[in-house]
Amino acid sequence: MNESASFREDVRSWLDQHCPQEMRKPFATEADLCWGGRKAVFQSAAQEQWLRIMADKGWTAPTWPSEYGGGGLDRAQAKVLQEELQRINARAPLYSFGLFMIGPAILKYGSEELKRQHLPPIVAGEIHWAQGYSEPNAGSDLASLQAGLVDHGDHYILNGSKIWTSYGDKGDWMFCLVRSDKDGPKHGGISLALFDMQTAGVSTRPIRLISGNSPFTETFFDDVRVEKNQIVGELNGGWTVAKYLLTHEREMIGESGLGQAGTQALGDIAVAAIGLENSRLADTVLRRDIARVEMDEKALALTLERARDEARAGASLGASSAMFKYIGTELNKRRQELLMSIQGLHALDWSGPNSDDGILPKAWLRSRGNSIEGGTSEIQLNIVAKHLLGLPG
Amino acid sequence: MALVLNEEQSMLQESAREFLQKKTPVSHVRTLRDQGSENGYSEAVWQEMSAMGWPAMIIPEIFGGLDFGYTGMGVVLQETGRSLTPSPLFSSGMVAASAFILFGNEEQKALYLPAIASGEMKFSLAWDETQRYQPQQIHCEAKASEQGFHLTGNKLGVIDGMGASHFLVATQTAGQEGVSLFIVAADAKRLIRNASRALDTHVLAELQLQDVALDKAAQLGGQSYSLEALDRLLDIARIGQCAELLGLASEAFERTLVYLRERKQFGVPIGSFQALQHRAALLYSELELCKSLVLSALQDLDEGQADLAETASLCKSKLSEIAMLATAEGIQMHGGIGMTDEFEIGFFYKRARILETLLGDRHYHLDRFAQQRGY
Numbered sequence: 204m205n206e207s208a209s210f211r212e213d214v215r216s217w218l219d220q221h222c223p224q225e226m227r228k229p230f231a232t233e234a235d236l237c238w239g240g241r242k243a244v245f246q247s248a249a250q251e252q253w254l255r256i257m258a259d260k261g262w263t264a265p266t267w268p269s270e271y272g273g274g275g276l277d278r279a280q281a282k283v284l285q286e287e288l289q290r291i292n293a294r295a296p297l298y299s300f301g302l303f304m305i306g307p308a309i310l311k312y313g314s315e316e317l318k319r320q321h322l323p324p325i326v327a328g329e330i331h332w333a334q335g336y337s338e339p340n341a342g343s344d345l346a347s348l349q350a351g352l353v354d355h356g357d358h359y360i361l362n363g364s365k366i367w368t369s370y371g372d373k374g375d376w377m378f379c380l381v382r383s384d385k386d387g388p389k390h391g392g393i394s395l396a397l398f399d400m401q402t403a404g405v406s407t408r409p410i411r412l413i414s415g416n417s418p419f420t421e422t423f424f425d426d427v428r429v430e431k432n433q434i435v436g437e438l439n440g441g442w443t444v445a446k447y448l449l450t451h452e453r454e455m456i457g458e459s460g461l462g463q464a465g466t467q468a469l470g471d472i473a474v475a476a477i478g479l480e481n482s483r484l485a486d487t488v489l490r491r492d493i494a495r496v497e498m499d500e501k502a503l504a505l506t507l508e509r510a511r512d513e514a515r516a517g518a519s520l521g522a523s524s525a526m527f528k529y530i531g532t533e534l535n536k537r538r539q540e541l542l543m544s545i546q547g548l549h550a551l552d553w554s555g556p557n558s559d560d561g562i563l564p565k566a567w568l569r570s571r572g573n574s575i576e577g578g579t580s581e582i583q584l585n586i587v588a589k590h591l592l593g594l595p596g
Numbered sequence: 597m598a599l600v601l602n603e604e605q606s607m608l609q610e611s612a613r614e615f616l617q618k619k620t621p622v623s624h625v626r627t628l629r630d631q632g633s634e635n636g637y638s639e640a641v642w643q644e645m646s647a648m649g650w651p652a653m654i655i656p657e658i659f660g661g662l663d664f665g666y667t668g669m670g671v672v673l674q675e676t677g678r679s680l681t682p683s684p685l686f687s688s689g690m691v692a693a694s695a696f697i698l699f700g701n702e703e704q705k706a707l708y709l710p711a712i713a714s715g716e717m718k719f720s721l722a723w724d725e726t727q728r729y730q731p732q733q734i735h736c737e738a739k740a741s742e743q744g745f746h747l748t749g750n751k752l753g754v755i756d757g758m759g760a761s762h763f764l765v766a767t768q769t770a771g772q773e774g775v776s777l778f779i780v781a782a783d784a785k786r787l788i789r790n791a792s793r794a795l796d797t798h799v800l801a802e803l804q805l806q807d808v809a810l811d812k813a814a815q816l817g818g819q820s821y822s823l824e825a826l827d828r829l830l831d832i833a834r835i836g837q838c839a840e841l842l843g844l845a846s847e848a849f850e851r852t853l854v855y856l857r858e859r860k861q862f863g864v865p866i867g868s869f870q871a872l873q874h875r876a877a878l879l880y881s882e883l884e885l886c887k888s889l890v891l892s893a894l895q896d897l898d899e900g901q902a903d904l905a906e907t908a909s910l911c912k913s914k915l916s917e918i919a920m921l922a923t924a925e926g927i928q929m930h931g932g933i934g935m936t937d938e939f940e941i942g943f944f945y946k947r948a949r950i951l952e953t954l955l956g957d958r959h960y961h962l963d964r965f966a967q968q969r970g971y
Contacts, residue, residue: 470971484971494966498910502885509599509888516600526881587880588873592853596868 210280214287221256223249226294229466232562236298240331241375257296258327264302267310271322278515300369301325301332303455305378305435308395308448312436321376321397333374333400335365335422336445343582345380346390346442350424352381359383361396361404361427367576371407371420374400378448384439394441395448397433404428414568415553415561450521452577453528469493469538473545489544496537503530525578525586532573533580539570597895599888601671608664609671612650616679619644622940625680629797635759636799637682646715651689654697660710661693666832666897670839670890677843680947682797684718687756690836692719695764695777695829699817708762708779720760721833722751722780722803729956731830732823734775736805738767744811745769747778750804753954757801758791764816765805772820779814780805796946830955831908835893837951838915842883842890844951845919848926848944849879855930872929879925882918889914906968913961916952923948 226249230236237243237250245251257263260274265281267273276284288295306325309317324330341348350363361381368374377400384392398405404427409417436444470484470493477485484490507527514520542563543550550567552558574580588594601609620641628638645651653669655661662668669690676685693712696705711717726733736749747767754763760782769776780787788804812818856867856876866872893911896904923945927934934941952958 468969470966470969474971479971483967490966490971491962493971494962494969497969498914498962498965499885501910502889502914505599505888505892506885509891512598512600515598523884526877526884529877530881530885581874584874584877585870587877592873592876592880594853594856594867594873594876595865596873 207279207283211283211287214284215290217260218287218291218293222291222293223253225249226253226296227292228294229292230294235294237294237296237328238331238370238373239297239299239328240373241329242331242373243328253294254296254328261326263297263328264306264322264326267306267322267326271310271318272326273322278511282511282515297328299325299328299332300334300378301330304334304448304451305332305397307451308378308435308444311447312444314432316432317397317435330375331370331373333368333371333377333422335368335377335379337367338364339366343579345445346393348380348382348393350379350381351385352383352394352396352429358431359396359429361398361424361429363424365422365424366419367410368407368420368422370418371400371422372409376400377405377422378435380441380445383441387439390442392439393445394438395435395444396429396441397435398427398429402427412569412572414565416565416569449578450524453524453583454520469496469541469545472542476545476547489541492537492544493541496534496541499530499534500538503527503534506530522586522590525583526591528577529574529580529583529587535573536570539567543567597899599891599895601667601891604664605667605671608668609675612672612675613678615644615648616675616681620679620681622680622943625682625797625943626940628682633797634791634799636756636793636797637684637759639759641681642683642715642718645683645685649713650685651693651715652713653689655693655709655713656697659705660713662713666835667891667894670836670894673836673839674843674846674890677840677845677947678847680796680844680943682756684720684756684759686833686836686840687720687760688712688715688718691721691829691833692762692764694832695719695721695816698829699777699821699826701817703813704779704816717761718756718759719762719764720754720757720801721766721777721829722754722757722763722801723766723830724753725749725751727752729953729960731956734766734768736765736767738769738776738778738815740770741809743809744814745778745809747780747805747808747810750802752800752802753792754789754801754803755954756799757789757803758799760801763803765803766826769815769820774820774822775826776820777816777826778810779816780808780810784808784810794950796943796950798950828904831904832897834908834912834955834961835890835897835904837955838890838893838911841915841919841948841951842886844944844947845886845915845922846883848923848941848948849876849883851941852876852922852926852929859931866929875925875929879918879922883922886915886918906965909956909961909965909968912956913958913965916948916958916961919948920945920952920958 225247237254261269261272262274265274265276265284269275302325306322309321336345338348338350350365352359352361377398379396381394381396382392383394404425406423407420410419410421411417473484473493479485510520510523546563550563553561553564649662650672652661653664654666657663673686696709712719725735738745738747747765762782763780764777765780767776767778786806786808790802792800792802794800856872857865859866889911893907896907926941927945930941933939
């Protein structure tokens, strides 16, 4: 038996033994995701157990070095693990911006001290990281941000505000883009600073969305103390780190366009809701639109797979994450529109006994934000045009 | 299997591109057209392709082939798509060779596959009988006689049919369920073929079979097959078309990108305008999806995946749509010059339309995909 086959066998039998049955089914709603953190509230004992046991193996971060708590797997092994998890429909044990965003940035740009301090708690799901990027006057033009970091001898002081902080009210620590040199060049005066959100002077205010939910906050900094050793990469070199981190964010959002693993196919939902005539979906126009979305979903999944296989063969994902973000989010919006069409009047139910708490219309409304957050679709197309196609201007 | 080409496949693709750029750049198609080429392709170029083993690509070694697989054939077809090189590689080397491999008996394989591999025989599938694509509509009829069979009926849209040495003719066969394929020599008595010159250099033949007499050994596999079984052959053909569509769409897009960088208006390159940048970026993204679909489908063929219908229809629908989009945008972004016959971008647009229409267009395959998915 070759090495990879025996690794697969080990993984399979370990998962058979350790993955709780309750964790072997698709997420029903966003509320089923486990974000961990100091204020974590677990839905069930199984959810908590699944996180603990995977974190102990380092398999919440399979490719991170084991010295920082990661799984120490190479990319081929990580693919095997992923395939085996999918095979049994296992839920991801942990969702976290630590895993997807700041962790990889610390691994690449952080000091040894920062790696030892921050990476193991991310793997264990002990710290929920919040992202401080956008400001009221710095959206698509992110580099015009103004939250100011000033040197106070043995520490810095931060003043200003951020907007669109994901789960800001649940966050334990923040990675925050700040202006550390007011007089420097636009992109050259930015740093990436880390601080505990319990530090005096940090406050948040929820933002209510058209979906009725409040997954984001405004975040205010009033003379917040930031330690000198908590800058990722060089002081004033934060833009490079920020861009690297954004490629990870885009990749993550791009994949969300596929729906969650095991999500029911649109066609099946339509057949259940509308019915068949002569063994075909009774609405021919809808059939066409559903088929187009299902085709693109399959094509995107294959393209992500191809990108990973190419990355294993040495190519880097880099700017193509902008493409994945664009395709994935636009696709998810199309999917949500069709779900609304399929369900008819039921899709309009917001509250009441048969409304499912308005999950469907809320998801539909929320999806409009997919192509805005993490850089708008238009910004992604700009990146593709300039960095992948080499178009001028 | 990883969704990347292996080293041998990459080398094959490079050498094919090099050969085709040198021997048959797009000006080659123009010359064939202007000279009113009878077959629609150059026999001399076909000899060279055959000498390089291209028609032998998918054929097993015991029958004189290279056994290099469908992915290998696919990368060569992508390159013939890029240069718009007409040849019987698709009709004979991909489709007919697959038909013999799938349905031929051992004598038929031993007799015909080596001759297909060497390029000496050029087979073409004669299936369609309707203007709009309806592959289940087969009225061409084979009647059993003492010596064998008599075939009567008409066929349309026979790809590379004027240059073919042999046809595989689909028929209803008296006393048998399903559809048969018959091996018919192009010079058979009472077989009339007429050239139907298509809007690019393709010459599609129309066949009239007026009681063509064949012996028993002419029936492929010695029996009829269900339409579902034969669909596998058509699906292999469609995936081959998709490889060609990918090549031509990529080339049209790359030529357009060069023009966007070079052409100046209002004192700047037109590629600096966001309206054009976003359309180019969208096309790039769609072509990346197409690349994955084609490579994955070719690998499915090599792995012998049982059910190809969903994969082939997804591929053909998407590739048709995006190849038409890429070539239409190519014309639009080139502006006035894109509309001229002198300029080459229009050749890509025409070839895309031919490939989309033959063996089912995007609408046909969108519907078939939905059917495969149970709706």
